[in-house]
Amino acid sequence: MRVQKSLRISHVGLRGVVGSGMTAAHVLDFAAAFGTFLESGGPVVIGRDPRASGIMIREGIVAGLLACGHDVVDLGVVSTPVIQHSVNRLNASGAISIGASHNAAEWNALKFFGPGGTYLSTAQAGELLDIYHLRKFNFADWDRIGSLRAESGAIDRYLEELSRAFDFDALQRFKVLVDCCNGTSSLILKRLNEQFGFGFILINEQIEGVAFAHEPSTTAKTVALQLAPLIKAVGADAGFLFDVDSDRVALATDEGRPVSEELVLPILSDYLLPRGPGKLIVTNLSTTALLDEVARNRGGRVVRVPVGRQAAIDALAAYRPEQIAVAGEGTGAVMMPQFRFVYDGIASMLAVLSMMSGTGRKLSEIVDSYPRYCILKGEVPLVTQEVPALLVDLQQRYSGGTVSMIDGLRVEWPDRWFHVRVSNTEPVVRVICEQRGSPPTALYETLMDTVRSYAA
Template sequence: MKPIRTLKISISGVRGVIGDSLSPTLLTRFAESFGTYLNSGKIVVGRDTRTSGEMVKHAVFAGLLATGCPVVDLDICPVPTIQLMVRKLGARGGIAITASHNPVEWNALKLIRSDGCFLNSYQAEELLSIYHQGDYRKARNHEIKAVKKNSQGIPSHLEQILKHYGPVLWKGRRLKVAIDCCNGAGSLMTPELLQALGCDVVSINTTPDGIFPHPPEPVPQNLTDLCQLVKESGADVGFAQDADADRLAIVSEKGTPIGEDNTLALAVKFLLRQEQGTVVTNLSTTQAIDDIAQVFNCRVIRTRIGEVNVTETMKKEKALIGGEGNGGVIFPRINFARDSMVGITLVLHYMALTASPLSTLVEELPRYYFVKHTLPCPSFRVRSFLNSLKEIYFREKLDLTDGLKILRPDSWAHIRSSNTEPIMRIVVEARNEETAQAWAREIIAMMHDE
């Protein structure tokens, strides 16, 4: 077995490459650690469609059963479905087997606590301490029970959404919706949801076999086929999901990707125009969220990067809506999780409410331009580089919550080290593309000079 340092470990969970760092032995040990950490309580397990999922699932079962945990198997379903079912079943926790937007050779364990949210950094450290010590609870024979299969995950998730939002009509007719589920977990739920919402569905890549037809991250360069489908079918809108269906990308009726950050912006504007409430998002999400909230006299709170940082702040502040600029929408009234199915529902109802084409709704959003870069940076260089930037920009407004964020009236730059890789992430947003590109080049040049 390779040492633990070959894995990527963050507050989001543990991930690695099948046949390399993510071996059955290691998976079983992590499951044993989690079962011990949760005092042998009930644990809900689900997975995405990756072909390695069956192997990973049974390795996880072995570790959980060995510590005496009752195990509920949801099998293939979206990650937000697993999170919802942890709460619904009163489980002590859950494990989502998915590497999300990573390539198909990757897989991972995302660890969920009893409230359906992921472990925070302190809880993850406690779990890793148990893992490294290797002192796992050992269940006696009579404590080991059979795994219980549960097929109610997706039906329960659908019921929860449809309890709040029913069928939609756009200008008196059914909406035609194109979808690309990347043959991931959304393939089992998204078509059914759209039909329940009264839409006509045209689809590609909805076979849940784990054979990804393109990289599963729902970014513009991976949406070519969906853009073509929207144009050829005359669809009113197109939706794309990643492999575990927590992130949502949108294509307008013109066959154009609208940008990941605009997914959350549309959902926020739809809800705030109906009721006031606090919005929570992370530091790297578009300033458009603040501009929208200001129009409706609502507050925006920014957090560190990571879904759990957003959800914990949402709980504390009793927020109406939150999310992240990667296409993650969190609407706690339905599900306290990044949930692409909830995002789809809110956007369709926004279109119906306004009787406007999707492209018009996007044009009405505040316009900003993003530039994103990643640069290699060993962990020992991170602090010195960030300190150098602080000295250079000391006269400007700085936010040190997570790395360094430099705020200007119509632009900002966020520089931080990755939670999972030895790289620096540089994100710049400005009112025009030239300003964003120029500032990003300036920061990159400083890093090369460091």
């Protein structure tokens, strides 16, 4: 049986193609489950990205939360980091972000946050899922139903916080070109221009619900579509591209070169490790080994966990915040301890600009200062029942390296590594393979052949 992956309900929340996968009923029930799960107390903050389906989903979320007796503060169309920031500011008991981030327009998703604006732990998310599946919700009596209010100005409050963490005066001299992918970053960057004296030059800045200018993923490939070719024409010092809800970022250099998405975390680690507070870099098994090299040079250490946000959250919870320098993935999603450990593309951009300002180096010089790592990525359609045999087979074939089996199979040698795992989001087996200096072509081809031999 071929499983259609148009709906996924998991510890990370709810994600699907609206209509064919994710329906109004899913949304309202999930909001009611969250309303049942949360302690009463402060209000629940909500916000959405500009997808058209967000209009419908918002109504269901509001209904479910009010029905459970929670007051709701609606921030309207805002980025996920702004929502998380507002949870703290409003002393809220939690938040729901409506938006499918880097997915195509027909998708949508719900992300849930607890007090403090942090992601739910696996234990908390498990409890939420149990309530959802049981569908026994604490609906309030008629005289205890919550009330809704709208709040504008959340973006400005969020930017005030960023202005205390970064030296805005020093960053304003850069000429920066940004591809907003028709998403929420446009609203934030316009406020930075109007209120804080920045001069960001924006493309694809109109908020759009149905037809994005291009796929909103933060990869070198999408940077190459419109952003990179314009850099030289406008004489920009750097180019940045955000996904729709602005939690991820991708880069282009002053020479108009797209920067591999794998480089964002190493660059930021290089900048943040000396600034602390801690020395640990939390990332997943599929992220570039350049990170280990940067960590060694800066006296840090890399902690690798399974792929997916939930594993990173649980790993972060295992350490004290002051032990951490940075956390993230090879997708342009980076969390900094200064910003409550939330993926925040705007803060990541400001950190890159701060690095340029502090070192006096151009972005192209920074990028060129790292040794070359070559990463090859492939995917093979999944035959679910064959996965265990495939992994055992691969482990026996590559018994000479350092093996990790916490998420599929990862084998590491001094100058190269590979990772074979089942995707969390698509019905495929992913093959990732990296080598210092030159492409690991032979290893990659052999791996792909082996994986394909287990496909139908």
